[in-house]
Each structure stands twice: as structure tokens, then as C-alpha cells.
Amino acid sequence: MNFPILSSLILLPSIGAVFLFFTKSNKEDNFTVKYVALFTSLVNFLLSIYLWILFDQSTSEFQFVEDRIWIEGLINYKVGIDGISILFIVLTTFITPLCIISVNNSIKNRLSEFLIAILIMESFMIGVFCSLDLVVFYLFFEAGLIPMFLIIGIWGGARRVYSAFKFFLFTLLGSVLMLVAIISIYWISGTTDVVQLYELGIDSKYQNLLWLAFFSSFAVKTPMWPVHTWLPDAHVEAPTAGSVLLAAILLKMAGYGFIRFSLGLFPVASEIFTPLIYTLSVIAIIFTSFIALMQDDMKKLIAYSSVAHMGFVTLGIFTIQQQGIEGSIIQMISHGLVSAALFLCVGVLYDRMHSRLINTYGGIVTIIPKYSILFMLFTLAALGLPGTTGFVGEFLILMGAFKDNFLVAVIASLGVIIGAAYMLWLYKRVVFGKLANLELKEMVDLNKSELFILTSLAIPILFFGFYPDPLINTIEVSIKDLINVYNINIISN
Numbered sequence: 001m002n003f004p005i006l007s008s009l010i011l012l013p014s015i016g017a018v019f020l021f022f023t024k025s026n027k028e029d030n031f032t033v034k035y036v037a038l039f040t041s042l043v044n045f046l047l048s049i050y051l052w053i054l055f056d057q058s059t060s061e062f063q064f065v066e067d068r069i070w071i072e073g074l075i076n077y078k079v080g081i082d083g084i085s086i087l088f089i090v091l092t093t094f095i096t097p098l099c100i101i102s103v104n105n106s107i108k109n110r111l112s113e114f115l116i117a118i119l120i121m122e123s124f125m126i127g128v129f130c131s132l133d134l135v136v137f138y139l140f141f142e143a144g145l146i147p148m149f150l151i152i153g154i155w156g157g158a159r160r161v162y163s164a165f166k167f168f169l170f171t172l173l174g175s176v177l178m179l180v181a182i183i184s185i186y187w188i189s190g191t192t193d194v195v196q197l198y199e200l201g202i203d204s205k206y207q208n209l210l211w212l213a214f215f216s217s218f219a220v221k222t223p224m225w226p227v228h229t230w231l232p233d234a235h236v237e238a239p240t241a242g243s244v245l246l247a248a249i250l251l252k253m254a255g256y257g258f259i260r261f262s263l264g265l266f267p268v269a270s271e272i273f274t275p276l277i278y279t280l281s282v283i284a285i286i287f288t289s290f291i292a293l294m295q296d297d298m299k300k301l302i303a304y305s306s307v308a309h310m311g312f313v314t315l316g317i318f319t320i321q322q323q324g325i326e327g328s329i330i331q332m333i334s335h336g337l338v339s340a341a342l343f344l345c346v347g348v349l350y351d352r353m354h355s356r357l358i359n360t361y362g363g364i365v366t367i368i369p370k371y372s373i374l375f376m377l378f379t380l381a382a383l384g385l386p387g388t389t390g391f392v393g394e395f396l397i398l399m400g401a402f403k404d405n406f407l408v409a410v411i412a413s414l415g416v417i418i419g420a421a422y423m424l425w426l427y428k429r430v431v432f433g434k435l436a437n438l439e440l441k442e443m444v445d446l447n448k449s450e451l452f453i454l455t456s457l458a459i460p461i462l463f464f465g466f467y468p469d470p471l472i473n474t475i476e477v478s479i480k481d482l483i484n485v486y487n488i489n490i491i492s493n
Helices: 005-021 030-054 083-106 111-130 134-143 145-155 160-189 194-200 204-221 230-237 240-265 267-293 298-317 322-353 369-382 389-404 406-431 438-442 448-466 469-492
Strands: 063-071 075-081
Touching: 005 030, 005 063, 005 075, 005 083, 005 111, 030 083, 030 111, 075 083, 075 111, 075 134, 075 194, 083 111, 083 240, 083 322, 083 448, 083 469, 111 134, 111 145, 111 240, 134 145, 134 160, 134 194, 134 240, 145 160, 145 240, 160 194, 160 204, 160 230, 194 240, 204 240, 204 267, 230 240, 230 298, 240 267, 240 298, 240 322, 240 469, 267 298, 267 406, 267 469, 298 322, 298 389, 298 406, 322 369, 322 389, 322 448, 322 469, 369 389, 369 406, 369 448, 389 406, 389 448
Parallel strands: none
Antiparallel strands: 063 075
């Protein structure tokens, strides 16, 4: 196939953003601005679905590879996908148009600039999952900070500037070491081409330091305990669409990085540092789950639950078991859908009552029944109810963990119970109980756009919960090959 489909996926949202930039925006023509952004993102989504249809699931080789000289003798613009990356691209293109639709009620000022930031961020996020050169990956990985920084800092809540700078500094400082590591890899190997580095391998005497440098960046972005503190602040202050993108996509870039680079490039170091990952993952699962139980702000509760869920992801990745890594990828896809839905549910309530506090609500099941039913579905998916994607991911992760380390798996299983506790507790307090706040009687149920967005998220959560084969078939061969190469490298060293 000669058509540069991956470059098209990366560039199309930015082209839409440039078009919006030159479009005069005022309150009267917000309609046009929004629909241009929506059209761009929908075309990109359809293009990603076409890519998934064309994708050959029988091979672990990178497909649709584009390799062009960027800086002679130094860097090539090289992109390509395998079974591990394709699902994240589809997730990104699926979530973005839903975010654009969701700005109906939440963004009143400078809508054009907000949509430009979302579209540019989509370009960067797709670029991360396509990159087959370390420098290109780094540029896309870090560039995504800028639009998210602006989204939080301009359109966020009262403490938006503090949260934006905290988010930016935490994630940037973590990535400085990764840049040093990439330069070191070029000095050691003479290339930053990921495929070549897989073939050449990196000398085991350098791997520990390089692994730690990459870890410093991925751990912050995941985020892993104890460098997770920026996430609750960022979520609380970010507008709803910003929270959705942050939870659904941005956190997944680090999980993808662990699989692609930590396991792929530094297998010996990964084996050495696995106990560290297990320890931090288990602490994240248990500790942040207990913190979530004590929250009175719905956004903060969901943010801490994200840290716990990503703890399961890092645990599954480093089991180096087929089920564990498959479970981690499915858990990331599931969390992308479920967390997006939960933040949108909070956004619905906030748009009506201008409060995220749990004690503001209670007894709304009779007032907004459509909302209550969908909110219940997403709550149950978050705690891993069978029949939802959350169950598939967590079940496979725990299977992989039990194979590798029984004690770690048992402790992590407790996190599932605590997770059920805080999610059910949240739902009970918000939806059921006595209608103490009489202002809630004035609330209206979901409008057409809100119902469409939440239903669009509910369908894949249930479909892939009952029938996960399309996801598993897509990633199976690539993961099997990754584990085989990993084990060969461990034995040879």
C-alpha cells in the first residue's frame, strides 16, 4: 500500500486545526467552528477503522511503514504499527470526536482555540503510537504536554494555573532523563531506529541506567506511586473534555512506552527491576484505592481510581506472561473508555449544578433515570463486573500475575475488592438515598448529545466485555513475539 495512511492520520487533525485558526470565531459562528472540528475528527476515526480492517493479524512485523530521511545521517521520520499500537490509535480517534461533541455546555469562551488544542493533541497522541524512531517518539511524547497545559491553564477551574504548572513540571522533569538516554543510545548504537535497535540489541552493561532513565518519564506519566500527585489536581481543574483526554489517552502513552521500549529494548534491566515495578504497582493499587474511599470530590475519586487501575496495568506488563500483557493492553483500552465515560458523567452533573461534591447530590435516580442507568453501567465496568471490558482486563492481568508471583497477585486482588467499595459507595451516595437538596428537582435528564456520547461509550464496553476476541486477536501475535524475543535475550545474557 503506497498511500501514507499513518502520516494522514497524524496530519489530518493538525490540518483541521490550521483551518480553524484562520476561521473567524465569535459566539455566532461557534456552530461552524465546532462542526469543522467534528468533521475532521470523524474522518480520522473512519480512517483508523479502515486501517484496523487492513491490518494483518497473522504477523508481528510492523505494517504500513513510512521511512523518510529527516535530518541526514541522524534522524529518520519513521512510523509504523503492529498489533500493540493499532488499538491505541483507534481509541484515540474514537475518543476525540466525543470530546468535541461534549463541549456543547462546558466551554463558552474561546471555543475555536479550545478545539484547535484538542485537534493538535490528537495529532501528537497518534504520532506517539506510530513512532518507530526514538527521537520522533520523544518529540511527539513531549509535544502532547503543550496543548494539555493550555487546556488546563486557560479553560480550567479556580486553581488552573497551579495545576497546569504542576502537571507540566512533573511530566517534563521526568522526560529530561529520557532525552539523555536517547542521546546515549545513539552514541552506543549509532541509530535511534527502533526496529534496528531490536535487531542489534543494547549491551547489558548499559541497560540498567537506560531503563531507569526511560522509567523516570513513564512512571510520572502513568502515573505510578509516589509521583502520582499531579493527576488529581490536573483532573479537578481541567474542563471535562480535558479530563477525558488526559485519562483516556495521555496515561496510556506511558503504558505503551513500557511495552514498546522498556521490555523491547532493555529486557535484562526489565528482569532486574521487575520486583520494583511489582512493589510500586501493588502500593498504587491498594494505597490510592483507600485514598479514593475518602474523597468528597467526584473528579478526585475517579482520578485516584485511575492511578489504581494503571497500577494493574504496570503489574500485568512486567509479569512477562501472555495473559498479563494482553490483560494490560485490554485494561488500558477499557480504562480509556470507562474513565472517559465517568468524567463525562461528572461533567453532566457539573453543568447542571456547578458542583462536583458528592454530598451535593443524592436521590437523583427518580429525577434523571436515563443518566442513573448509564452511570450505573460505567460504575460497574470500573469495578470489573463480568460482561464489561474492565473484567476482561483485570482477569487476564491477575491470571498472568498468579503465574509469575502468587503473593503479588493475592495482594493485587484485594485492590479489586476495595475498588468495588469506593465505586459502589460513590454511586450510592450520588444516585440513591434521600433527596435532601431540593434544587436537584430542577435537574433535567440527558439531552440528545449527552445521551449519544454516553451510549457510544457504553456499546464498546459491553460488546468487548462479552466478546473480547477482536481485541485479543489483534494483539496476540505481537505480544507472543515480544515475549519470545525477551526470553531469548534473558537466556543469552
